[in-house]
Amino acid sequence: MRVLVAMSGGVDSSVAAGLLVAEGHDVVGVTLKLWGGESDTGCCSVSDTQDARRVADLLGVQHHVFNFGDAFSEQVIGPYIDGHAAGLTPNPCVACNHHIKFDKLMIRAAALGFDAVATGHHVRLAAVDGSYRVRRGVDMAKDQSYVLYMLNQGQLARLLFPIGHLTKAEVRQHAQALGLRNAAKPDSQDVCFIANRQGGRKGFLTRHLGESPGVVVDADGTVLSRVASVQAVTIGQRRGLNLGGSAEPRYVTDIDLANSKVTVGCKEDLYTQTQPVEHIVWADMAVAGPVEVQVSAHGIPTVATVDTAHSTLCWQEPQRRVAPGQAVAFYQGDLVVGGAVASGAVDASLKG
Amino acid sequence: MLELPTEVAYLDNAASTPLCPEAAEAMVPMQRQIYANPTGAHRMARDTRRRIDDARDVMAEALGCEPDEVVFTAGGTESDNLAILGHHSHLAGSFPLAASFSQAGSFSQASSQPVGIVCSAIEHPAVLEPVQRLGGQVVGVTAEGVVDMDHLAEIMEAAESQADGQATGHVDEHAGRHAGDSAAANSLGSAGIGLVSVMLANNETGMVQPVAQVAEVVRRANPQAVLHSDAVQALPWLDVATLAADMDLVSVSAHKFGGPKGVGALVVRKDVGVAPLLLGGGQERGLRSGTHNVAGIVGMAAAAEMVLKTRVQQVLRVGRLRDKLVDGLIATVPGTVETAKRAGKVAGSAHLCFEGVESEALLFLLEDAGVYASAASSCSSGAQDPSHVLAAMGYSRELAGGSLRLSLGYETTEADIDTALAAIPVAVAQLREYSDA
Numbered sequence: 041m042r043v044l045v046a047m048s049g050g051v052d053s054s055v056a057a058g059l060l061v062a063e064g065h066d067v068v069g070v071t072l073k074l075w076g077g078e079s080d081t082g083c084c085s086v087s088d089t090q091d092a093r094r095v096a097d098l099l100g101v102q103h104h105v106f107n108f109g110d111a112f113s114e115q116v117i118g119p120y121i122d123g124h125a126a127g128l129t130p131n132p133c134v135a136c137n138h139h140i141k142f143d144k145l146m147i148r149a150a151a152l153g154f155d156a157v158a159t160g161h162h163v164r165l166a167a168v169d170g171s172y173r174v175r176r177g178v179d180m181a182k183d184q185s186y187v188l189y190m191l192n193q194g195q196l197a198r199l200l201f202p203i204g205h206l207t208k209a210e211v212r213q214h215a216q217a218l219g220l221r222n223a224a225k226p227d228s229q230d231v232c233f234i235a236n237r238q239g240g241r242k243g244f245l246t247r248h249l250g251e252s253p254g255v256v257v258d259a260d261g262t263v264l265s266r267v268a269s270v271q272a273v274t275i276g277q278r279r280g281l282n283l284g285g286s287a288e289p290r291y292v293t294d295i296d297l298a299n300s301k302v303t304v305g306c307k308e309d310l311y312t313q314t315q316p317v318e319h320i321v322w323a324d325m326a327v328a329g330p331v332e333v334q335v336s337a338h339g340i341p342t343v344a345t346v347d348t349a350h351s352t353l354c355w356q357e358p359q360r361r362v363a364p365g366q367a368v369a370f371y372q373g374d375l376v377v378g379g380a381v382a383s384g385a386v387d388a389s390l391k392g
Numbered sequence: 393m394l395e396l397p398t399e400v401a402y403l404d405n406a407a408s409t410p411l412c413p414e415a416a417e418a419m420v421p422m423q424r425q426i427y428a429n430p431t432g433a434h435r436m437a438r439d440t441r442r443r444i445d446d447a448r449d450v451m452a453e454a455l456g457c458e459p460d461e462v463v464f465t466a467g468g469t470e471s472d473n474l475a476i477l478g479h480h481s482h483l484a485g486s487f488p489l490a491a492s493f494s495q496a497g498s499f500s501q502a503s504s505q506p507v508g509i510v511c512s513a514i515e516h517p518a519v520l521e522p523v524q525r526l527g528g529q530v531v532g533v534t535a536e537g538v539v540d541m542d543h544l545a546e547i548m549e550a551a552e553s554q555a556d557g558q559a560t561g562h563v564d565e566h567a568g569r570h571a572g573d574s575a576a577a578n579s580l581g582s583a584g585i586g587l588v589s590v591m592l593a594n595n596e597t598g599m600v601q602p603v604a605q606v607a608e609v610v611r612r613a614n615p616q617a618v619l620h621s622d623a624v625q626a627l628p629w630l631d632v633a634t635l636a637a638d639m640d641l642v643s644v645s646a647h648k649f650g651g652p653k654g655v656g657a658l659v660v661r662k663d664v665g666v667a668p669l670l671l672g673g674g675q676e677r678g679l680r681s682g683t684h685n686v687a688g689i690v691g692m693a694a695a696a697e698m699v700l701k702t703r704v705q706q707v708l709r710v711g712r713l714r715d716k717l718v719d720g721l722i723a724t725v726p727g728t729v730e731t732a733k734r735a736g737k738v739a740g741s742a743h744l745c746f747e748g749v750e751s752e753a754l755l756f757l758l759e760d761a762g763v764y765a766s767a768a769s770s771c772s773s774g775a776q777d778p779s780h781v782l783a784a785m786g787y788s789r790e791l792a793g794g795s796l797r798l799s800l801g802y803e804t805t806e807a808d809i810d811t812a813l814a815a816i817p818v819a820v821a822q823l824r825e826y827s828d829a
Contacts, residue, residue, distance in 0.1 A: 106752055110789070148750075148753055148826075151822065151826035152757060
């Protein structure tokens, strides 16, 4: 098969390329230039591109760089900033997978005559009754299936995840065996376009949205403290609220951007029986019965049914509210069956 | 090891050219036989120095200057930087590095009143970056990619009238143009535009710039202004000696005309002040310290000699091949836009935009088909960046995103053109099939 491997310069995608070469595929590597600015996580910095190039050289495969910077600003960074301005907590990695890696890149790969695209994500590909599913990676600590819930049958049919059956330790062993220079390179952790040196997420949002100072109040409306930027606050957050020490931890339960007001309450106030969602997608057919729902990258899945007609998750047991904008992924066992984006408003007919 | 396809149509000569046989041959003895440091005191050193002086004579002829006005550098970028930063710091009376690069990457200027600097919007980054870091102004270009003379005149006049308003004392007629006259130079602080840089031929579109007219407009406003021209793309195709005769500073780079990489030259006319970027042994009239790249300099001169001998015939031959290529593509590929008028371009340059196509994808398919070309400029990561040249010409980002530069050279053959004519229509059609979907 002629395979285009997305190579970030990290160890996972490098080993993915190496395994495909070993299997005898006709492999070409590509590094996406997504972000021209400064970043210290550096997923698309020049030095990471250089790492990818040197790995490709070692493997004897051609390496290209595609500049998807315009699309990335438009479809990932822009919505990330706009989302925060609207009081949401968007997941930029999900947006990047959705619009860049598994849309724009796959379209280009097809146009260039490739049979498949491969990435170094820690997930496996499974076939269920002739239908494809993303399956959790073997290494649960590294599993990335949550950020890939949006893949459809058309995409899955042309995707390869060569390292999903390996633990991270095994990936590094393979890298060493292949003589890859980046075998011991640390994993990237944070959002690639946000530099920790420049105040991290808070600093990034402040630079783009300005300060939006506000007050922190309790359920009775008593002002408890002040925050520098309401837009940087997330539902469920408990740190950085300038509340001082308190016997009982308090959590953000509501964000009122229009009135620059953050409401805090106790843990119980965060819990809800239903969770409104939008943009529901399914890997294949919609699942009517219970699914396990994961609401963060490494959260514990909890059982719910998806009420598609009312765009709502109905939890079996009350669960903490999910910050609007966050992705929720639906599983059956270790198979991804779909997902959605948490929204703010509860369907009126379900309130009660 | 990676292997190159055996049959390759190399159409990226504006990026770099193959070393011509004359240069390759001339460089050989400089590595193992005549290798002494030219500043040495013995016979081999003198022999080396003679080779450099011979090379200087050839370059002077090619560039239309006196031999002692040729400064050998490490290439086009250094020549451009030496011209802009070097002349600026001469006027400002400071060593360039005294004005240090701040953490944010901007040039923190030591002198309170910066000297006015202007360049065109389509300059190579080696000119654009230094000019912008020094707070200079940028002159726009027409839709045809030629420097906008009205805009230039506007900038010059605005600067002069501002300078007149600020002038508190008499400014010496030749202030700023004389090397070492830094006291007078300092008083020039408010004397309008001191340095104007316009390239002789653009590296993307190939458009030849009217530098003689530029000189006229600039000197009408300020007779003391110094003019620089980046002639890096021009030398293989144009009579630089004549066309750049009005320029005070002229940059060239050897590997664009059959010479080796890593060597270039800057013409610095005798009455033009330039402060060095590198300090040390004082080579090249003190303007470029560091042991000479002897083999490189000798190779560059051999290439320049070859160019002087064959340029007239090559311009005719390559120009015909270029016309065949462009006419053929326009005839066979619908939605092809030729950027700017061909009559205004250097003979080796073909520059096109294909509607509904992304250059990156096109270059990928062309490489598979054995055609090596380029789009706009490549960034250090190797990604294709949007063209600042096409943006300045008013092209939409979409159309500019489908640009293709096919640059021919002295070794380009009819077979190369036929390969490209066969490959490009197929590749464009394949990509459009997917972009329509």
